[in-house]
Each structure stands twice: as C-alpha cells, then as structure tokens.
Amino acid sequence: MSAVIRAEGLSKSYGGVRALDDVSFTVEPGRIVGLIGPNGAGKTTALKAILGLTPYKGTLSVMGRDPYSDRHRLMQDVSFIADVATLPRWLRVSKALDMMTRIHPRFDVEKARAFLARTEVRAGARVGELSKGMIVQLHLALVMAIDARLLVLDEPTLGLDILYRKAFYEALLNDYFDEQRTILVTTHQVEEIEHLLTDLMFIQHGRLVLNSSMDAVQDSFVEVLIAPERVAEAERLQPVYRRELFGRKLFLFEGVARERLATLGELHRPSVADLFVAKMKGAPA
Amino acid sequence: MEPNWNDTQPIYRQLRDRIVTMILEGVVNDGDALPSVRQVAGEYQLNPLTVLKGYQALVDEELVEKKRGLGMYVKDGARKALLADERRRFLEEQWPGIAATIRRLGFDPQELLNRTDGQEART
Numbered sequence: 001m002s003a004v005i006r007a008e009g010l011s012k013s014y015g016g017v018r019a020l021d022d023v024s025f026t027v028e029p030g031r032i033v034g035l036i037g038p039n040g041a042g043k044t045t046a047l048k049a050i051l052g053l054t055p056y057k058g059t060l061s062v063m064g065r066d067p068y069s070d071r072h073r074l075m076q077d078v079s080f081i082a083d084v085a086t087l088p089r090w091l092r093v094s095k096a097l098d099m100m101t102r103i104h105p106r107f108d109v110e111k112a113r114a115f116l117a118r119t120e121v122r123a124g125a126r127v128g129e130l131s132k133g134m135i136v137q138l139h140l141a142l143v144m145a146i147d148a149r150l151l152v153l154d155e156p157t158l159g160l161d162i163l164y165r166k167a168f169y170e171a172l173l174n175d176y177f178d179e180q181r182t183i184l185v186t187t188h189q190v191e192e193i194e195h196l197l198t199d200l201m202f203i204q205h206g207r208l209v210l211n212s213s214m215d216a217v218q219d220s221f222v223e224v225l226i227a228p229e230r231v232a233e234a235e236r237l238q239p240v241y242r243r244e245l246f247g248r249k250l251f252l253f254e255g256v257a258r259e260r261l262a263t264l265g266e267l268h269r270p271s272v273a274d275l276f277v278a279k280m281k282g283a284p285a
Numbered sequence: 286m287e288p289n290w291n292d293t294q295p296i297y298r299q300l301r302d303r304i305v306t307m308i309l310e311g312v313v314n315d316g317d318a319l320p321s322v323r324q325v326a327g328e329y330q331l332n333p334l335t336v337l338k339g340y341q342a343l344v345d346e347e348l349v350e351k352k353r354g355l356g357m358y359v360k361d362g363a364r365k366a367l368l369a370d371e372r373r374r375f376l377e378e379q380w381p382g383i384a385a386t387i388r389r390l391g392f393d394p395q396e397l398l399n400r401t402d403g404q405e406a407r408t
Contacts, residue, residue, distance in 0.1 A: 032332050166330065174327035195296060195331045214332070218295065269292040 002064065004029050004150055004182045005050060009058035012045050012206075019045040020056065021206035029149070030179035032196055035186045036276055037203035043186045046203065047154055050184070051080055063149060076105050079148035081139065081156050089128030093121055093138060100142055112145035115175070136164045144176045151176070153185040157192075165192060194272040202279050209279050218269060223252050225266040234264045241278030252278050296331065300339035308348065308364050309371065315364055319349065319357040 005027040012020040019042045027033050037043045048054040050062055052071030060067060065074045087096065093116070100107045116123070119137040121130060130138065143151065157165040173196070177183060187193060200217055202210035212220075226234045226249045237260070239251035252270055253261060261267055270278075290296050307313050322340065326333045340357050343349035348363040387394065 169330055170327040173330070173333070174323050177323075177326075177333065179333075192330070195290070195329070195335065196326075198332045198334050267293060269295070271292070 003027060003061075004031075004063055005184070006061045007049075007058065008060075010046075010049060010060055011057040012042075012049065012054065018206045020049070022058070023203075023206070023208055025201060025208060025211050027182060027184065027199070029182050031198045032177070032183045032185070033199040033201060034190070034193060034197040034272075035184060035201045035203060036190055036272070037186075038280065041203045042206040043203055044154070045206075047152060047184075047186065051078065051152060077148055078150045078152065079104075079143055079146040080152045081143050081154070087127045087135065087139065089126065091127045092123075093125050093127070093130075094123040096127070096138065096142065097123075100145070104146055106147045107142075108145045108147060112141040115141040115144060132160060133164050133167070136160060136168055140168065140171050140175075144171070149181055151181065151183045153183065153187075155187055156185065157187065157189065162192075165189065169193065169196060190272045190276060197272075200272065200275075202276060204280055210275070217275070220255050221252060221270050221275060222256070222258060222261050223250055223268040223270040223274065224261050224264050225250055225268065227265040230264045237261075237264075241274075241281065243274075297335050297338035297342065300325070300329075300331075300336065301342040304339070304343060305348070305367060308359060309367050311364070313359055315359050315361045317359050318355070319359065321356055 003026040005025070007026070008024045010020050010023040011018065021042075023042075023046065035043055035046065045054065049056045049060055050067060052062075052067030052074055055068050062074055063077050067074050091099075097109050097112055100112070101109050113123075116137065119134065119141075121134045121138050121141075125134075127135060127138070157168050160168070169192070172183070185193065185197075197214055199213050200210060201208055210217075224234065225245070228248070231249055234249075234251050237253060237256055240254045241252040243250050250268075251264075252274065258267060290299055304313070304319065313319065319340070320328075322333050322336045325331065325336045329336075340349060344351060344357075348360060348366065349357050350360045352358055387397065
C-alpha cells in the first residue's frame with residue numbers, strides 16, 4: 001500500500017521566520033503517528049499544510065493528492081479534530097449532526113446516532129448543558145462517524161481531565177482505528193499516548209529532530225542507571241543526555257549496543273517525555 | 286484497569302508474560318478466546334501493533350492459535366505445556382539450591398511438607 005502522507009523538502013516561511021524548514025517524512029497506512037514539539041515549533045503549520053489550509057514550498061502528497069490544490073476531494077478522506085472545547089455552547093446536538101451531514105460527504109449520521117444512543121447525550125440538548133464527559137462523547141460521535149482514512153487530531157484532549165482523556169483514546173482504538181486507517185496526533189500530554197503511538201516525530205524550529213518508528217526508538221535509545229564506579233567509562237561513550245536521580249546518574253545513549261551498555265549499569269526504556277527533553281536540549285538552537 | 290508496565294522489558298513481552306500467567310493461573314483455559322487486539326489496545330491504551338506482537342509471541346510459542354475471522358484462542362494443551370516448562374525450570378534452576386539448603390540444614394523433607402500443609406490450611 002502506498003504512503004498516506006509523503007512530504008519532501010516541505011518549507012514554509014511567515015515573513016522572515018521559517019516555520020517549516022526542509023521537512024521530509026512519510027506516513028504509512030495503519031500507523032498512529034505522534035507529532036511532538038514545543039509551541040511555535042511548526043506543528044500547526046505542518047498540520048495546516050497537510051490539510052490544505054496553507055500553501056507551501058516543496059512536495060506534499062496526502063493520499064496521492066496535492067492538499068492545497070485538491071483540498072475539496074482530499075477532505076472526503078480526511079477527518080480533522082482540534083481540541084474538543086471548540087463546539088459552540090448554543091449548538092444543539094441534533095443541529096451538530098445536521099451540520100456534519102451537510103459539510104462532510106462521508107459522515108454517517110446513523111453511525112453517530114447509534115454511538116450517542118449508548119451515552120447520556122440527548123439530541124435536543126445544547127452543548128452548553130452537557131457535562132465535559134458528554135461533550136467528549138459528542139465529539140467522538142462526530143469524529144468516528146466519518147469514514148476517513150486519515151484522522152488528524154490537534155491537541156484533541158486539551159482541557160479534559162484524565163478520565164475523559166483516557167475514554168477518548170479508548171473509544172478511538174476500540175471503535176475507529178484499524179489497519180486501513182491512519183491517525184496523526186499532536187499533543188502536549190505525551191505520557192498518556194506514548195504506548196499508543198507506532199511512530200514518533202519530534203519537531204523543533206521547523207525541523208524534524210526525530211522521525212522514527214517506536215520499535216526503532218526502543219532499539220536505538222537506552223537509558224542507563226550508571227553504576228557509580230562506571231561513570232567515567234560511560235562518559236566516554238558520549239551519552240546524548242544526562243540527568244540525576246537520587247544522586248545516581250542516568251545517561252541516555254543513542255545507537256550504542258545494549259550489550260556494551262549492560263556492563264555500565266541497569267538498562268531502562270526511556271519515556272517519550274525524557275527523549276523529548278533530551279532531543280530538544282541536544283539539538284542546536 | 287491501569288497496568289503498570291516496567292521500563293526494563295518491551296511492553297509486548299510484558300503483555301505476553303501477563304497472558305502466560307493468566308493461563309497458568311487458570312484465568313483463561315485451553316480453548317478460551319483471548320480478547321481482541323482492539324479491546325486490549327483500547328483498555329491498556331497500547332498501539333495495536335504492540336498487542337499484535339505480544340499475541341504473535343504466544344503464537345510462535347504454540348500457546349495460542351489464530352482462527353481465521355474469529356480471533357485468538359488458547360491452544361489445547363497450552364496450560365500443560367506451560368506447566369511442564371515451569372516445572373522443568375524449577376527443577377533446573379531452583380531445586381538444586383533448595384535441595385542443597387535442605388540437606389545443609391538437616392531437614393527431613395516429609396516434615397517440611399507437613400509444615401507447609403499446616404500453613405496452607407491456616408490461610
């Protein structure tokens with residue numbers, strides 16, 4: 001199967017500022033890709049380009065189409081959700097469903113109704129009268145009823161408490177995702193989705209500083225709790241990041257053989273959050 | 286359900302171990318269906334590829350079989366095979382040390398067994 005997204009030399013400047021600087025990557029079907037970066041790193045610009053909302057330099061193909069010139073047709077295969085707090089409070093649930101039916105050719109209103117029937121969300125209610133959990137369910141109903149091959153989620157769980165954030169991803173995995181579909185997600189709450197991702201992209205100053213499958217990440221990055229007498233030896237292997245925990249040194253290594261590292265101390269799998277901090281500090285500003 | 290994954294082993298491996306424990310403890314029996322990849326992925330918030338990899342490890346060990354269109358099932362004899370494996374490992378890895386300790390301390394094996402039986406009866 002061909003790539004869902006293929007970007008080559010993607011660049012975008014606002015005034016003199018390079019929001020995206022020669023970015024290349026591909027996303028294959030059936031993957032859950034996390035696009036992680038600090039504010040202003042270029043995440044939103046990348047998403048906008050993929051959704052055909054902004055012109056760009058370089059080559060970009062989303063499901064075989066140029067998103068900017070072919071946006072209308074592309075949108076039939078793409079579903080996009082920004083954070084869930086964006087549904088207007090005055091909107092009635094039934095109206096939200098009507099609206100989606102009119103906007104999106106692949107929106108299956110029956111599917112959305114069936115999903116909502118399992119919840120407390122009533123068709124006559126206004127968004128402002130719903131609890132936060134119910135708003136999440138409404139949002140999910142709207143997203144999952146779109147038969148889209150690519151789902152783009154931009155900070156989908158912003159402002160939700162942990163229970164609803166969990167419920168959001170659980171429903172997504174249970175009722176939506178399969179090997180034909182692809183999810184691209186940006187979020188600040190990396191810890192919660194790190195086991196969910198199949199691929200990881202870090203973006204900083206408009207450039208990709210990491211672009212790898214989670215399997216490859218786990219093969220190449222190892223964190224070692226260094227035995228005190230081995231610190232000097234460990235330093236010589238050039239750790240990419242160093243931190244301390246209860247007076248012990250934790251070094252992060254990239255591309256050093258596990259067997260070699262095992263002689264220095266206890267091996268751990270670094271969390272995505274640790275990797276992120278390491279990569280952001282390590283990369284030249 | 287909030288599993289605590291340790292960070293020393295790959296998650297698919299830990300998932301495999303969890304299912305092995307469930308089979309050994311009789312939580313799932315020979316012939317039982319395992320939850321679908323989706324269900325496990327949703328419940329544990331794991332990506333489906335990780336779950337699939339864990340299941341595949343069990344298939345490779347011939348403990349689980351994939352029935353086309355139906356999902357994953359615990360194979361007949363899986364528990365027996367695991368138990369045999371655990372017994373072999375106990376005899377090879379732990380028993381020599383335990384036997385040596387028993388001998389060194391001059392215990393009578395029968396007396397020791399009577400003691401543990403008594404303890405089990407109390408709990």
